[in-house]
Amino acid sequence: MSKYLVTGGAGFIGSTLAKRLLRDGHEVIILDNLSTGKRENLPEGVAFYEVDLCDLDAIRDKFEGVDGVFHVAAMPRVPYSVEHPIESSKNNIFSTLNTFVAARDAGVKRVVYSASSSAYGGNPSLPQHTEMKPDPLSPYALQKLIGEYYGTLFADLYGLETVSLRYFNVYGPHMAEGGAYVTVMSIFKQQYLDGKPLTIYGDGEQTRSFCHVDDVVNANIKAMHSETVGKGEVVNVSGASSVSINHIAKRFNHPIQYLDPRPGDPKHSLGDITKTKELLDWEPEIDFDRGFEDLIQYWGMELS
Ligand SMILES: NC(=O)c1ccc[n+]([C@@H]2O[C@H](COP(=O)([O-])OP(=O)(O)OC[C@H]3O[C@@H](n4cnc5c(N)ncnc54)[C@H](O)[C@@H]3O)[C@@H](O)[C@H]2O)c1
Numbered sequence: 001m002s003k004y005l006v007t008g009g010a011g012f013i014g015s016t017l018a019k020r021l022l023r024d025g026h027e028v029i030i031l032d033n034l035s036t037g038k039r040e041n042l043p044e045g046v047a048f049y050e051v052d053l054c055d056l057d058a059i060r061d062k063f064e065g066v067d068g069v070f071h072v073a074a075m076p077r078v079p080y081s082v083e084h085p086i087e088s089s090k091n092n093i094f095s096t097l098n099t100f101v102a103a104r105d106a107g108v109k110r111v112v113y114s115a116s117s118s119a120y121g122g123n124p125s126l127p128q129h130t131e132m133k134p135d136p137l138s139p140y141a142l143q144k145l146i147g148e149y150y151g152t153l154f155a156d157l158y159g160l161e162t163v164s165l166r167y168f169n170v171y172g173p174h175m176a177e178g179g180a181y182v183t184v185m186s187i188f189k190q191q192y193l194d195g196k197p198l199t200i201y202g203d204g205e206q207t208r209s210f211c212h213v214d215d216v217v218n219a220n221i222k223a224m225h226s227e228t229v230g231k232g233e234v235v236n237v238s239g240a241s242s243v244s245i246n247h248i249a250k251r252f253n254h255p256i257q258y259l260d261p262r263p264g265d266p267k268h269s270l271g272d273i274t275k276t277k278e279l280l281d282w283e284p285e286i287d288f289d290r291g292f293e294d295l296i297q298y299w300g301m302e303l304s
Contacts, residue, residue, distance in 0.1 A: 002027070003026065003066050004066065004068050004069070005028075005029045005062065005066045007032070007053055008031075008074065009030030009046065010042050010048075011038075011041065011072065011073070012172075012175050012213065013072055013114065013217075014072035014073065016172065016214070016216075017216075017220055020214075021221075022043055024221075029062055030047070030049070031051050032048070032050065032051075032073065035075060036076070036176075053096075054090065054098060056098045059099075060105065063105070066103075066106060067109060068108065068109060068111070068112070069111045069112070070224070071099045071111055071113045071147075074095070074096075074147075075088055075140075076116075078118070078138045078140045078141075080140075081138050081139035081143065082138055085139040088143065089139060089143055092140065092144065092147070096146075096147040096150060100151070103160060104158050104160045110162065111154075111160060111162050112224050113148065113165070114165060115164040115166045116141065116144040116167060117236065118138065118141035119135075119144060120132060120134065121134070121135035122135045123135045124267075126269075127270040127272040128272060129236070129275070130166070130234045147164070148164040148166075148234050151163070151232045152231070161229075161230030162230065162231075162232050163233050163234075164232070164233070165235060166236050167238075168209040168211050168237065168238035168271045169183060169210045169269070170216050171185060171212060171213065171295065172212050173213070175213070177189075184208075185248060185292070188248065189299060192252050192303075197254070197256055197257040198249045198254055199259055200245055200258050200259065201259050202258070202259075202262070204244060204245045204246035204249065204256070207244045209238045209239040209241070209269050210242075210288055211238055211239045211284055214286060215284040216237055222281060222282045226279060226280050233279060235273075236272060236273050236276055237273075237276065237282075238270060238273055238284075239271075240273070240287070241270070242269060242270045243288045248292070253303050254303075
């Protein structure tokens, strides 16, 4: 049994990860300021502290005796970051820097950092791989990228083991139903329930890589244990293939309304997971159609 600390454990991905760690018999501490997270997401049996990671003095002692940290917390709001670059930078950059400092000072062995495929931004090459030049298009994307750089720097300078996982469109139970990361699935669900047509920008043939939250959790656990990482490596956590928006819409069996394409919307997204397979022995196990069926069941919906 190990003792793990999960930042952002009241949110979508962090709470799913915390549940899995508890199920595997570990002791789990959650630090979360409940800014986007919810108390009802907290699994029973965790030690929960409602603290802000930007307050280093308030979090330091929570890292004592911890074997590994999963740094999942962030304010994942792209439009908010565009409107409030200072506030979102303060939150996302300092929460990450403080987490690395507190982990280093407490002698924690490894920090697994939740990074974002938004780092690829405007780079149109496919599939996206981590040797490509980053092209962050929002303060949020830049802040997440800075977290990766801090991870590598802390490994180099202080010997803290770190690894960054760049997630692509995570979906599954408890995902956000509003905000920047609201997936097209949640939008279609709401339109379906409201009896409105499903709206698609452009011809619907744009594709996206979706990764099921259980696969993301597996990647985190492998990243915590793999002996081939720890020096600030960055790897993609992406679905194995991408699906078109039309494909998802058709699963709802509901009228569709096509709208003008949105400027700046990338045509396709897909992460190259060759390096992730090599370094973490990880690949996604849940294909999109199965993950989608499970989600529909979880929502209690029956699609005619
Ligand atoms: N969901 C996705 O598709 C996706 C894609 C790429 C990257 N990510 C990254 O994955 C991580 C988790 O995302 P999520 O979808 O679960 O988001 P979420 O909003 O559900 O969870 C984030 C959690 O962090 C907490 N938090 C934020 N700032 C904090 C602070 N200063 N101190 C303490 N707690 C704080 C929030 O209250 C929330 O519980 C984030 O780092 C995000 O950038 C998510």
